């Protein structure tokens with residue numbers, strides 16, 4: 001059955017080989033699509049962080065009431081009243097107890113709190129802001145981030161990314177704008193509350209147009225044949241099962257249209273060659289058939305007929 005030199009064995013082997021090559025190509029293709037999807041996800045995250053920072057920047061800082069997360073620039077106390085009272089009105093005795101505290105957040109602080117919320121969330125892509133001249137030691141860059149900042153500065157890049165086996169790390173360039181300088185310019189002219197909180201040693205001396213730092217994003221890479229299979233929809237499974245027919249049908253065709261008739265003809269030719277009297281008159285084949293196997297059968301039939309004629313001539317002599 002598994003004669004290595006048989007046509008059907010070789011053909012099946014060829015089909016299997018082509019299938020393996022096709023699967024390999026498909027795998028590489030999906031890996032590529034997956035990678036660019038991961039890259040786009042990292043880009044989207046940094047776009048969102050940028051946009052969120054821009055929202056805070058519209059107001060310079062935002063103020064949050066009562067709940068202090070531990071990080072804020074300054075603190076202000078306001079009187080919270082049941083009804084809005086005209087400015088200048090003297091507060092009643094009972095309103096004096098209703099004092100609320102507000103805390104201010106600048107863009108980077110708000111972005112850091114945003115990143116902490118995302119870090120705790122279900123979201124797979126995590127981010128943070130960092131710089132080689134960082135104000136907050138908690139934002140100190142790690143080795144990838146240092147390398148990203150170096151490459152961005154050297155190549156004047158907008159972004160930088162690296163894939164490892166387990167994750168994609170991405171950096172989006174943050175340029176210094178004029179609006180950044182009131183805090184990151186000279187330490188001597190920085191707001192009092194910034195100096196009070198962060199000191200005057202780091203995070204200052206920026207110039208407009210320079211690289212201020214990066215938004216650093218990490219997205220896990222979860223690509224394996226298993227995750228690939230899990231992500232496949234039921235429609236794709238139907239399409240893949242149809243593909244199995246694409247593979248099986250040619251094998252069946254070659255078996256029935258080539259291999260089997262060739263076996264029968266081989267048997268016949270062998271009988272003719274051993275001089276046994278074979279009656280090939282039952283073999284009715286259209287002379288004009290375009291099927292190569294039919295033509296081969298016709299030739300064998302003619303050979304057999306000539307041999308029969310020669311034999312009877314010999315016998316009659």
Ligand code: HEC
Pocket residue numbers: 060061071106107108109112129130131133134135136137139174175176177179180181182183184194198203212213214
């Ligand atoms: C109102 C003052 C203020 C302004 C304006 C401001 N920053 Fe900052 N920036 C800060 C503070 C404060 C921190 C530290 C926040 C923290 O604790 O995480 C910071 C942190 C950062 C960080 C993270 C690394 C570090 O230094 O800790 C980057 C990057 C950064 N800022 C870039 C910018 C850019 C770019 C702009 C202008 C688009 C800007 N900042 C405008 C005050 C400011």
